[in-house]
Amino acid sequence: MRMRTKEHDVIIVGAGPVGSYTAYQLAKRGLDVVVFERNPTIGKDVNCTGIISTECYKRYNLADEMVLKPIQSISAYSPSGNCLRYQAHAPFAYVINRNMFDREMNRIAAGERATTYLNARVKETAIVNDAFQVTVRIDEEDMEYRSRVGVIATGFELHQIPGMVSLPVEHFYGIQTDVSIKDVNDIEVYFGNQVAPGSFGWVVPVGNNSAKIGLLVKNSPSEYLKSFLQNPFVAQRLGSSAKKIKCSPLPLRRIQKSYGERFLIVGEAAGQVKTTTGGGIYFGLLCAEIAADMIMKAFEKSDFSEKTLSGYEKAWRKRLDPELKAGKILRNIYSRLSDQQIDLLIDLAKRDGVFPVINKTDFDWHKDLISYILRHLITKKLLRK
């Protein structure tokens, strides 16, 4: 039996924060937008610490009740337990309730009349007869939808959709759990090859003697988390055993190409995440704005060709590439350091007046701090020793 096909201006695949925010941006400018989300609810089982910068918090005018904890201080621990602590005069970041945030992004899209279908998994995408076409599984039935342009905002799972990128992207695993814990006020970051080789572990307070504890690693995430929870700095303050553990892949680099004839790829699906920390909320939302501007231009010209849509990639790479590249260089060098070298690095940073540089560094934009660490600490001092 032939499937009935429904037509819209824009189809968005994925109602994470980036998909919903793109929907909001386009619907408020008058387009007929439909969003497909495979989960039965928005924000279901999200695996995220929920840290966003003050810049992001203000830009999106987030409600106070979404904030679990404002963050004003950070403590970085070397492998031997040497601590570099930074205390700011005002919050530089916020831990937000990710579930509530995702729902809010979708609510504002709905307020502009974008329609979201839940329990709607997109099985296939294709460009057919001058349209972006998807096959969606809704209520045990396959349906076909067409639009003039499509936006893929599926998070890391992009490569699972036939017709999209087929190669698995180089990635880390982000593993995390919620715990009850005493005496945590700062964001705590732990370095060292025992904790997370080439990366870091974290304890992030979320209020009421609770925290999110997690780490980023390339292999064996469960083993590393188990050992991190037994780390004496952490274990002695733990009040209860870890609750549900969540683990998901996080891209380590952007994809080669984030556009094609009649479609754009945004958010984590395109690798729009910080190469230093894996944070992807803010970069994804900024790119959603760029994608929406590009799509509006395409509608004005009635031109959805690959050539026209390539402007999206040029624009977002201009904004993010310097950051992504700097982060990648730091990560490559850092991943080769021994525990002794990391110890020395933190010691040097403490003695060497890194604080004025940190004071001038924005929470989202790390390029200047990275270039200081590379030029001043690693190359001049650490590697010479």
Ligand SMILES: Cc1cc2nc3c(=O)[nH]c(=O)nc-3n(C[C@H](O)[C@H](O)[C@H](O)COP(=O)(O)OP(=O)(O)OC[C@H]3O[C@@H](n4cnc5c(N)ncnc54)[C@H](O)[C@@H]3O)c2cc1C
């Ligand atoms: C442990 C961990 C901690 C993190 N902490 C932070 C942090 O503190 N700060 C920060 O900024 N970032 C953090 N991140 C990254 C952040 O969570 C992501 O960058 C962000 O969720 C990306 O948003 P998105 O909308 O692009 O994708 P997602 O949030 O992944 O949303 C994609 C949506 O698409 C849906 N979908 C997928 N495939 C289909 C399909 N075929 N059909 C229909 N729907 C589909 C999914 O169900 C999902 O709802 C963390 C990540 C991890 C793993």
